[in-house]
Amino acid sequence: MKILLVLPAAAQLRVTADSPRVPCRKMLRFSVLPLTTVAALTPPQHEVRICDENVQALDLDADVDVVGISFMTALAPRAYEIAAEFRRRGKTVVAGGYHPTLCPREAAEHFDTVVVGEAENSWPKVLADIEARSLRPIYSSCGPADPAAIPQPRRDLTVASARHYATVNAVQAGRGCIHGCRYCSIAAFHGRAYRHRPVESILAELEHVPRCFMFVDDNIIADLDFARDLFRRMIPLKKRWISQCSIRIAEDPELLDLAHRAGCQGLFIGVETLSEENLAAVGKQFNHAADYETRINAIRRAGIGVQAGIIVGMDGDDPGVFERTLRFLDRAGIDAIQLNILTPLPGTPLFEEFDRASRITDRDWSHYDFRHCVIRPARMSAADLQAGADWLYRKYYSPWRIIRRTWRTLWQLGPLFAMIIWRLNWTYRYDNLREGIVGYNPAHHPAQTLPRPEGPLALVAVAVRPRTPMSTQ
Ligand code: B12
Ligand code: SF4
Numbered sequence: 001m002k003i004l005l006v007l008p009a010a011a012q013l014r015v016t017a018d019s020p021r022v023p024c025r026k027m028l029r030f031s032v033l034p035l036t037t038v039a040a041l042t043p044p045q046h047e048v049r050i051c052d053e054n055v056q057a058l059d060l061d062a063d064v065d066v067v068g069i070s071f072m073t074a075l076a077p078r079a080y081e082i083a084a085e086f087r088r089r090g091k092t093v094v095a096g097g098y099h100p101t102l103c104p105r106e107a108a109e110h111f112d113t114v115v116v117g118e119a120e121n122s123w124p125k126v127l128a129d130i131e132a133r134s135l136r137p138i139y140s141s142c143g144p145a146d147p148a149a150i151p152q153p154r155r156d157l158t159v160a161s162a163r164h165y166a167t168v169n170a171v172q173a174g175r176g177c178i179h180g181c182r183y184c185s186i187a188a189f190h191g192r193a194y195r196h197r198p199v200e201s202i203l204a205e206l207e208h209v210p211r212c213f214m215f216v217d218d219n220i221i222a223d224l225d226f227a228r229d230l231f232r233r234m235i236p237l238k239k240r241w242i243s244q245c246s247i248r249i250a251e252d253p254e255l256l257d258l259a260h261r262a263g264c265q266g267l268f269i270g271v272e273t274l275s276e277e278n279l280a281a282v283g284k285q286f287n288h289a290a291d292y293e294t295r296i297n298a299i300r301r302a303g304i305g306v307q308a309g310i311i312v313g314m315d316g317d318d319p320g321v322f323e324r325t326l327r328f329l330d331r332a333g334i335d336a337i338q339l340n341i342l343t344p345l346p347g348t349p350l351f352e353e354f355d356r357a358s359r360i361t362d363r364d365w366s367h368y369d370f371r372h373c374v375i376r377p378a379r380m381s382a383a384d385l386q387a388g389a390d391w392l393y394r395k396y397y398s399p400w401r402i403i404r405r406t407w408r409t410l411w412q413l414g415p416l417f418a419m420i421i422w423r424l425n426w427t428y429r430y431d432n433l434r435e436g437i438v439g440y441n442p443a444h445h446p447a448q449t450l451p452r453p454e455g456p457l458a459l460v461a462v463a464v465r466p467r468t469p470m471s472t473q
Contacts, residue, residue, distance in 0.1 A: 001065040001131065002047045005035040008071055008078040009053035010369065012435065017057045022164050023434075027420075027427040029054055031170035031216050034070040034097055036153035041123045050157045053078075055164040060085045066130060069111075070097040072185075073345050074369040080110040087112070092130050096123075098185055099365070102347025108137050117141030117189070118175075120149050147174060147195045152205050169213035173202050173230060177219045179246065180349075181270075182282045183311070186218045188347040194222035199230050206237055215243035221255065222246075231258035244268040247287055250295035256302040265417055266305035266335070269296075274328055277316035282350070293332050305335045305409065305417050307424075312392065313342035313385045315378040319442035322388040326395055335409055335421045336428065339393045340370035341385060342377075371435070380442060390432075390439025397429040 009015070015022055035050040042048050051058050060082075067086045071079040076099045083093040096115040100107035107114045113135050115122050122139040129135045150172065158168040174196030180187045206213075220243045221227040240263045247269050249255055259267075273279060274289045296306050308329070312321055329337060344351040344360060345368060354360050354375055361382065362374040373386040380388070395401070402425040410418035 001127065002063060003042060003049070003066045003068060003127075004062055004064040005038055005048065005050045005068045005070065006058060006082060007032060007035055007050075007052040007054065008069060008075045008082055010075065010078065010366065014053050014078075015055055015057050020057060022055050025427050025431055026164060027166050027424045028431065029165045030167050030214055032158055032165075032168060033153055033170045033172060033216060036155060036157055037151065037172075038068060038070070038096065038119045038123060039154040039157055040151035041119050043124055043127065046127060048154070048157070052161065055161045058082065060089065064091060066092045066094060066127070068094045068096060071095070071100070072098045073102075073365050074367075075099070076103075076107075076365040078366070083110045092135070094126060098189060099346075101189055102185065102345070104138050112137075114138045115141075118145040120145035120151075144175075144190065144193075144195060147197045148201060150175075150197055150201075152208070155208070167212065167214050169209050170216045171202065171205055171209060171213055173197060173215050173217050173220060174222065174226070175217075176222070178222045179219070179284070179286065181284045182353070183342065183344065183348055183350040185345050185348060188345075188349075194219070196223055196226045196230075199226070199233055202230060203233060203237070206234070206239060209239075211238070212240045215241055218244055220245045221249050224252070224255065228255060228258055231255070231262035231264075234262035237263070239263040240265050242266040242268070244270075246270065247292070247295050250298040253298070253302075256299065256304070260303045264304050266307060266420070267299065268307045268309060268338070269299075271296075271308040271334075272311045273314055273317070274321075274324060275314070275316040278314040281315055292328070296332050296334060300333055300412055303413060305413055305421065306333075307336040307338065308332075308334045309338050309340065311340045311342050312389050313373065313375065313377050317377070317385075318379040319384055319388065322392040322441055323443055326392055329396055330401070333408065333412075335405060335413075335417075336424050337396055339389060339396070341373050341389050343368050343370050343372075343374060384442035387439040388442045390437040391441050392439075393428075393432055394437050394439060397425060397432055399429070402426060402429065 013023055032050065032052050039048045039050060069079045069082060079095065086093050092112045094113050094115060095107040095111040096119055100114045101116050104114045104116050113126060114137065115126060116138060118141050121141040126139055155168070162168045174194055176190030176194045177186045178192060178194050180192045242265055245267055249259065249267070271292060272284060272287060276289055279285055279287050279289065299306055310325060312325065344354040359376040360374060361376055367374050373382045376382060377385045405425065406418050406422045409421045
């Protein structure tokens with residue numbers, strides 16, 4: 001059979017036949033592993049192609065028999081649109097990934113079949129059943145996949161489009177996480193457990209991966225003994241990589257040193273919030289707000305850059321949270337942030353909690369991209385949460401802050417990392433401008449409401465916006 005595997009993209013980021021230019025945000029594009037992994041699990045008698053709508057227009061009239069679509073919650077509406085188009089053309093459409101796993105019944109309304117969980121245990125069976133015309137509506141992975149069975153991805157399928165990504169060289173050392181943060185889909189998908197691949201298999205894969213790559217693990221230090229063993233054995237390979245992990249790496253100087261010597265250049269770390277009350281409410285007590293600066297310094301002193309994940313809109317957040325967070329970020333020596341508005345993703349304990357309390361105000365999944373307020377916050381209005389988050393993002397990525405941060409990074413971590421941080425920071429700024437992010441600081445302007453212009457007008461709006469008199473910039 002001819003199989004097409006698709007990653008849908010949000011409307012503002014999508015490449016189409018009418019708008020073929022790939023948006024200039026290479027630094028924020030990485031890993032097509034969901035597709036290249038499923039491709040690698042496809043028995044060899046089938047022909048596989050992939051399409052990531054972020055970089056390539058989707059051909060709805062493609063000559064294929066089966067279309068597999070991988071999607072997270074924010075992309076579910078687009079995935080359903082694509083599925084409908086292909087079904088209209090007589091193709092068999094299969095759903096997989098985070099959203100179909102956590103909302104299988106909803107996905108089943110739009111697809112011929114839904115693969116719940118990891119593809120390792122079910123994808124070959126799905127294809128065999130399609131050929132035998134005995135397809136079932138839902139296939140559930142019978143238990144977690146054996147990590148030793150995770151295949152090397154089909155990297156050959158990404159060669160043509162690789163130039164549009166920060167890196168397509170993504171490697172997965174393990175899946176899941178030992179923690180159970182209430183807002184996180186990882187525990188909802190994998191259970192509160194971490195399974196890693198055999199170190200030998202990872203090292204064998206790394207032989208075929210260029211010098212610079214990314215571990216897409218959500219918490220690469222979830223199993224400390226494994227992490228130590230992996231890092232130690234990676235030292236002779238002289239690779240350079242980035243990954244994600246909890247801030248607890250800073251508690252272990254030996255592990256930090258090993259990570260650095262193994263080639264770790266930067267880590268995405270879930271700092272999330274400066275409030276202990278918030279941390280307790282979302283089950284993230286292993287973060288200690290009082291220690292953030294010391295720990296971030298320890299990581300950077302080890303020669304590793306830090307991008308922080310920040311969440312605003314938790315129940316302990318009042319309108320002062322945006323300015324407090326900005327001041328902390330200015331002090332803390334963080335190289336970049338990803339700012340998220342608290343979003344209860346379906347399937348997580350947080351979703352149950354907000355749903356029970358009737359605090360979910362928007363069920364348009366395309367707004368579940370962590371940039372839209374979809375809840376009724378506890379200590380401010382939804383409009384203030386949206387505006388405050390926009391304001392914080394815009395201020396953090398203001399030109400002079402970017403220059404100051406890059407200078408500090410150059411001084412502390414050297415020219416290569418400084419160059420990456422420079423490009424990453426400007427990409428975030430460009431993204432914000434393109435999306436027309438303006439906002440205001442609700443602590444000073446509780447009654448003010450500014451529109452969120454879209455398209456090219458957004459650039460003009462940002463350029464001519466009135467400066468807020470109490471602005472910290
Ligand atoms: C790299 C990454 C990205 C990249 C690329 C995404 C991509 N699709 O490749 C980028 C930077 C673009 C990205 C963006 C976002 N991401 Co992201 N991302 C990841 C990350 C870290 C790794 C993805 C990956 O490569 N996984 C490796 C593959 C092999 O694993 P997998 O996807 O689970 O695939 C297996 C199964 O799910 C299944 N499967 C998957 N697809 C398919 C398809 C078919 C047909 C079949 C049969 C099976 C199948 O089989 C696979 C093998 O077993 C994941 C976390 C994670 N561990 O997966 C988060 C994750 C997917 N992202 C998430 C989120 C929330 C986002 C954002 C919305 C917000 C944000 N702040 O990051 C934005 C989206 C913005 C937008 N509007 O587009 C959430 C999704 C949760 C949810 N319920 O929707 C995750 C799970 C992170 C988390 N901690 O919760 N992300
Ligand atoms: S530590 Fe990170 S990956 Fe693990 S459950 Fe918490 S948010 Fe999710």
